[in-house]
Amino acid sequence: MRAALVGLIFSTCSLAASSTPALAYLAYVTNEKGNSISVIDLDKLEVVRTAKVGQRPRGIVVNKEGTQIFICAGDDDTINIVDAKTLQIIGDLPSGPDPELLILSPDGKLVYLSNENDNLVTTIDINTRKVVGEIPVGVEPEGMALSPDGKILVNTSETTNMAHLIDPQKKEIIANILVGARPRFAQFTPDGSELWVSAEVGGTISVIDPVKHAVTQKIEFAIPGLPKEAIQPVGIRISRDGKTAFVALGPANRVAVIDTASKQVTKYLLVGQRVWQLAFTPDEKYLLSTNGVSNDVSVIDVAGLKVVKSIPVGSFPWGVAVSPQ
Amino acid sequence: MFSGKCVRAYIAAIALCSAVPLACSHAQPAQTPAQTPVMSIAVGVLRTAHSKETISILDIPPDNDLLAGAELGLQDNATTGKFTNQEFTLKDRKLADGEDTAEAVRQFAKDGIHLIIADLPAAQLLAAADAGKQSNTLLFNASALDDRLREEDCRANVFHTAPTRSMLADGLAEYLIWKQWRRWFLVFGSHPEDQLLADAIRRSAKKFGAKIVEERLYQDTGGGRRSDSGSVQTQRQMPVLTQNAPAYDVLVAADESDVFAGYLPYRTWDPRPVAGSGGLKPTSWDATHEQWGAAQLQNRFYRLFNRSMNARDNQAWMAMRMIGEAVTRTHSNDPAKLREFLVGPDFSFAAFKGQRLTLRSWNLQVRQPILLGDGRSIVSVSPQEGFLHQTSELDTLGYDRPETKCVLR
Numbered sequence: 151m152r153a154a155l156v157g158l159i160f161s162t163c164s165l166a167a168s169s170t171p172a173l174a175y176l177a178y179v180t181n182e183k184g185n186s187i188s189v190i191d192l193d194k195l196e197v198v199r200t201a202k203v204g205q206r207p208r209g210i211v212v213n214k215e216g217t218q219i220f221i222c223a224g225d226d227d228t229i230n231i232v233d234a235k236t237l238q239i240i241g242d243l244p245s246g247p248d249p250e251l252l253i254l255s256p257d258g259k260l261v262y263l264s265n266e267n268d269n270l271v272t273t274i275d276i277n278t279r280k281v282v283g284e285i286p287v288g289v290e291p292e293g294m295a296l297s298p299d300g301k302i303l304v305n306t307s308e309t310t311n312m313a314h315l316i317d318p319q320k321k322e323i324i325a326n327i328l329v330g331a332r333p334r335f336a337q338f339t340p341d342g343s344e345l346w347v348s349a350e351v352g353g354t355i356s357v358i359d360p361v362k363h364a365v366t367q368k369i370e371f372a373i374p375g376l377p378k379e380a381i382q383p384v385g386i387r388i389s390r391d392g393k394t395a396f397v398a399l400g401p402a403n404r405v406a407v408i409d410t411a412s413k414q415v416t417k418y419l420l421v422g423q424r425v426w427q428l429a430f431t432p433d434e435k436y437l438l439s440t441n442g443v444s445n446d447v448s449v450i451d452v453a454g455l456k457v458v459k460s461i462p463v464g465s466f467p468w469g470v471a472v473s474p475q
Numbered sequence: 476m477f478s479g480k481c482v483r484a485y486i487a488a489i490a491l492c493s494a495v496p497l498a499c500s501h502a503q504p505a506q507t508p509a510q511t512p513v514m515s516i517a518v519g520v521l522r523t524a525h526s527k528e529t530i531s532i533l534d535i536p537p538d539n540d541l542l543a544g545a546e547l548g549l550q551d552n553a554t555t556g557k558f559t560n561q562e563f564t565l566k567d568r569k570l571a572d573g574e575d576t577a578e579a580v581r582q583f584a585k586d587g588i589h590l591i592i593a594d595l596p597a598a599q600l601l602a603a604a605d606a607g608k609q610s611n612t613l614l615f616n617a618s619a620l621d622d623r624l625r626e627e628d629c630r631a632n633v634f635h636t637a638p639t640r641s642m643l644a645d646g647l648a649e650y651l652i653w654k655q656w657r658r659w660f661l662v663f664g665s666h667p668e669d670q671l672l673a674d675a676i677r678r679s680a681k682k683f684g685a686k687i688v689e690e691r692l693y694q695d696t697g698g699g700r701r702s703d704s705g706s707v708q709t710q711r712q713m714p715v716l717t718q719n720a721p722a723y724d725v726l727v728a729a730d731e732s733d734v735f736a737g738y739l740p741y742r743t744w745d746p747r748p749v750a751g752s753g754g755l756k757p758t759s760w761d762a763t764h765e766q767w768g769a770a771q772l773q774n775r776f777y778r779l780f781n782r783s784m785n786a787r788d789n790q791a792w793m794a795m796r797m798i799g800e801a802v803t804r805t806h807s808n809d810p811a812k813l814r815e816f817l818v819g820p821d822f823s824f825a826a827f828k829g830q831r832l833t834l835r836s837w838n839l840q841v842r843q844p845i846l847l848g849d850g851r852s853i854v855s856v857s858p859q860e861g862f863l864h865q866t867s868e869l870d871t872l873g874y875d876r877p878e879t880k881c882v883l884r
Contacts, residue, residue, distance in 0.1 A: 248774075267774055269554060289554045290771055308768070309796075309825070310555040311803070326558040328803065332825040351825035377868055379830035401829070 175431050176234075176473045177438055178219055179447055180207035181464030187221065188447075188463035189237070190438075192431055192472070195449055195459050201237035204230045208468045209251035209294075214258050216475035222249035222263065229261065229274070234473065243274045244281055250292055251335075251469075255318070256300045262318070264291035264305055271305045271316065283321040287314045293347065295336035302360055306333035306347055313347045313358060325363035329356040335427075337386040339410065348383035348397060355383055355397060357413065369413050376402055385427035389434060389452070396437055396450075398425040405439055405448075407455055419457055421448035429470040440467040511560050516552075516808045518798060519583045520545050520567045520791070521576070521603065522594035522618075530737030533850075536785075541594045541617060542567055543780045544788030547772075548795025550779070552802070559803055570599075577606035584610035589810045592794045594787065597621040597628075604630040613810045615794035618787050620731075621671065625838040626874060629881035634817065635840045636759075636793040637786075640675035642873035643757040646845025646857035647727070647750055648679035649871065653859045656724035660747070661690045662716065662739070663729035673729035676751065688721045695734045713742035720745065727751040754849060757857070760789035761848040766856075769827035793826050793841065800824050829856065833867070838881040842869040 176198075177190040185207065189199040204223025211220050212234065219232040222245065229243035229252065245252075245263055249272075252263035260282070261274045271291060273283035288310025295304040302324070303316040313336060315325040330352020337346050338360070345358040355369040371381045382400030388410065389395075395408040401424050407417040422441025429438050430452070437450040441460075447467060449459040525536040537543070545565060552563045566588060568579055576599040583591060589612045593600055597619050604614055608630075616624065616635045624630075625639055638646075651659070659680060663673035673690075680687050693716060717726065717739070726743055728751040730736035736753030748754060762783030765773060772792070776784040784792075800822070801813040816822060818839070823831040828844045835842055847855045858868040870876070 248771075266771055267778075286557075288558065289551045290768070309551050310558070311800075311825075312555070312558060314558075323558075331800075331823060331831060351831040352823065353831065379867065379869070382830070 175433075175475075177429065177431075177447070178210055178212065178471050178473070179438075179440055179463050179467045180210045180221060180469040181466060182206055182208055182442070182468040183466040184464030186464045187219070187232070187237070188467070190447065190461055190463070192436065196461060197463055199237060200464060201232070203232060203239065204228060209249065209263070210469040210471045211252055211254055212471045212473050213254065214474060216473040219471070220252060220254070220261060222252055222469075224248045224250060224266070229263065241279065243276070243279055245274065246270060246272050246281070246284075251294045253294045253296055255296070262294055262296070262303055264294055266290050266292060266308075269307070271303070271314075273318070273321065285314075285316055285321050285323065287316075287323070288312050288326075293334055293336040295338055295345065297338050297345075297360060298340060298342040302345075304336045304338075304345060304347075306336050308332045308334065308350075311349075311352075313345065313356070315360065315363065327356075327358055327363055327365060329358075329365065330354040330368070334384045335386050337388060339388055340390055340392045344410075346386050346388070346395065348386055350382045350384055350400060353378060353381045353383065355386070355408075367413055369408065369415070371397075371399060371402075371406055371415060373399075373402055373404065373418055384425075385439075387428040387430055387437065389430070394452075396428055398428050398439055400424055400426070401443075403441075405437075405450065417455055419448075419450055419455065421450070421457055422446045422460055426467075427469050429472050431472050432474050438470050438472070440470050442466045442468060511806075514561045514802075514806075514808055516556075516561060516563045516798070516802050517586070517588045517590070518545070518549065518563065518565050518795065519586075519588040519591045520565065520594070521570065521579055521583070521591050522568070523570050523596065523599065524572075525787075526733075529733050530735075531850075534733070536787075537782055539780065540785070541592075541787040541791045543776070543782075544617075544784065544791035545592050545795050547776050547779060547784075547788075548792040548799065551775075551792075552795060552799030555799060555803055559806075561802055561808075563799070563802075570595075576602045579603075580606040580612060581610065584612060589613065590798055590813070591615070592617050592791050593633075594618040594791070597624055600624060600633065601628060601630070604633045607632055611810050613814055615791075615797065617790035617794050620668075622675070622874060625835075625840045626880040629838045629883060631839075631883040632814070633839060634794070634797065634834070635838075636790040636797070638759050638843060638845060639840065639873050640672050641678060642843075643845060644672070644675035644679040645682065645872045647755070647757040647847060648676075648683045648685060649857045649859040649862050650755075650847055650855050651725055651727075651750065652683045652685060653855075653861070656748075657685045658723045658725075659685050659687045660717070660720050660723040660726045661687050661729065662693055662726060662736075663690070664732050664734050664736075664752075665692060665694045666732040666734075668731040669729050669734075672731050672752070676727055676729055688723050691716065691720075693730070693735045695732065709738040710742060713738050714744045717742075718744035723747060725750055726754075728753045755847055755854055756849070757845045757847055758786050759843060759845065760784065760786045761846055761850070761853060763848055763850070763852050764827075764846055766853065767827050767829040772827050789826075793824075793832070796824055796826065797841075830869075835870070835876070837876050837879050838883070840873070842867060842872075844869065845872060 175192040191198045205225035209222035231241040248267035271285040288307025290308035293306035303318040330349025332351035357367040385398040404418040423443035728736035730752035739749040
C-alpha cells in the first residue's frame, strides 16, 4: 500500500513536469449509485467536473466526434444523450426497460443496447431517436460487441450463459454459443478473428471462433492467496496491435494482462476494489479501470504495465469511456 | 425418454401460461433453425402447506409459496431452451395433510416426471427420496433445513438448495464475532425445530468462540399471533422474559415456529440487539437483497407475481436453475446423466450471491453465502472476511467434510 502511494506521488510529479497541453483527452465515468458522471482530465489525471445524469447510470459511450455521450440510465429506462461540452442532458433515446450496456455502429448512426429486464437487444436510430429493431435474446442480456467489419453483433445473456451472434442487417440470430456462467462482456480482437467473452461467475474467458461458432479456448485465472470464487472476469480490452489483452477481475481487485498469442496471463495488476470496466486512452498510453467498491479509477501505464495513480470519483463507478478528441 | 408420458405436464404448463402470460415465452417457436428435435424436460413441484400463523403479517406464506420461484426458474430455463431446442414443463402437486408422499412420487414417475423440487418436512422428504430411488427420480430439497438430511440421513438422489440450520447459525455467528459481540443470551422455543436451531446456535458458539451466558426457554402456550391487543401484552411479556440476565452483548433467539422472536426487538429488559429468528436474521434470500444483480431477479419475480421473492421461492428457483444448467450443458434429460454432471467438478451456477455456487460433493448440499437481514435491508453477508478455509470459505458455514456423517447411497 505504502509502495503504491510512493509510486503514485512520483508519477504525479513526473507528469506535472512533463505535461503538455496536447494530451487533453477526457474520460467519462458513470457512477452507478451517484447517478452522475465524473469527467477526468487525462493530462492532470484528476476529476475536473461532475454532472448529474439519470438514475443508475452504467453503460457509456462517446461518439466519434467526441461531442455527445450516450449513457444507459437503467432505473429511468432511458438512454441519456449528454452534450460533451456543457454536460447537459440534451435528449433521450427510447431504450426500453433497464438498458445496461450499449455500443455504436461503425458509422455512428445506430445504438445497439441490451435490455436487462426484457431479454432484448434493441437497435435505435440516433437521428430519428426511434427504435428500428428488437431481437429477442437470452435472460438478462448484458455484454455487447460488434465485429471490426460490422457484420457480427454480439450479445451475452447472463442467466442463459450464452453469446448470441446476430446479423445486424437482418436483425436475426446467427448462432448461440454456450460459455461460462454469467457472461458479462464481449470483445473482438482487432483483426476480428477471435471473440473474447468473460464469465463473471464461471471465472473464465471463452475465446470464440466467430466463423466456426465454437469456443476454441478457455482462459483461467489463479492468484495466490485468493479463493477461486473471488476471481470474477468482467471488462475486457485488447490493444490495437492485438498483442495484449487486459481483463478486469472484479472482487479479485486486479487487472489480468494476457498475451493474446499464447493466451497466458503474464501479470496481475493490483487496482482498486471490485474492478468492473476498462478503457484505453486513444494513444493507448493509459488504461483506466473503474473500481466500484473503492469509488475510484485506477490509471494503468500500458507500456510499463504499472498502476500509476488512483483517482477518486463518485459513488460506485461502473462504466468508462474516453473521448477520442 | 418422456415421450407419450408428459401430456399432463403439458396441460399444467398450458394452465400456467393462461394464468401468467409472461411465463409463455417457451411456447414460442425457436429463434434459430435447430437441427435437433425438441427435448422435453418435465419437472414436478411436490409441496405441503406452511403455517399461516406468523408474527408479522408480511410473513404469511402466499398460496404459491415456493412454487412461484420454480415457475420463474422454469421461465428462465425456457428462454435458454428456445436456443437449445429444449422445452421445460412444470407440474405442481400440493399434498393435503396425511396424504401419502411416496405415492405422489410414484404418480409423478408414471407421468414421466423424474425431477422433483420438494417442499417437504424431513420425514416426508426421506419417504419421497426412498420412493424415488426405484424410479431414478432426483429430488431437490428447497425448504427443509434439517442437518440430518445432509448428514446421517443423506440420500444420493437428494440435492439441497436450502441451507442447513448449522449454515444459518454459522453465518450469523461469524458476523457477531466480527462485531465482537461474543456474549450471547440464547432464548429458544418449545417446538422440536426450535430446539434443533438452538442446538445449531450452541454449536456455532463453540466453533467460533462465543460464550452463551444464559439460556432460557420460551414455552408456547398457544393462541393467535395477531390479536387486536397483541402489542399491549407483548410489551409486558418480553421484558419479563429477558430480565435479570447476566451481562450479554446480543440476544440470540431460536424460534423457527415464529412464536415469540419477532416480538423481542425493542422489548428486551436490557437495551440489546436481537438476532437469530428475530431482529437480524440469517437467510438464503430476502426481499431486500439487491446486490450482485439480485435486483434483476427481484424485478423479474415481482413483475410475474406481484409480490416479493422469499427464501423458499429462491431455493426453488435455484433448484430449477440447477436443472436447467445440467440440461443445457449435457444436452440430456436423463436423470442419471444430470446427476453425474451436477456432482462433477465442472458444475457451478450463478445465483446473485456475489460468487459462483457449487455443490458439496460429499452430501449434495449447495454451498452458499448467508445473508443477514433485518427485513429492511441486508446488513451483511457471510462468510465474513478473515474466516479462512483450505478449499472454500463457504465451507466455514455448516458441517464441513471432515465432520460429515453422510454416506451417500
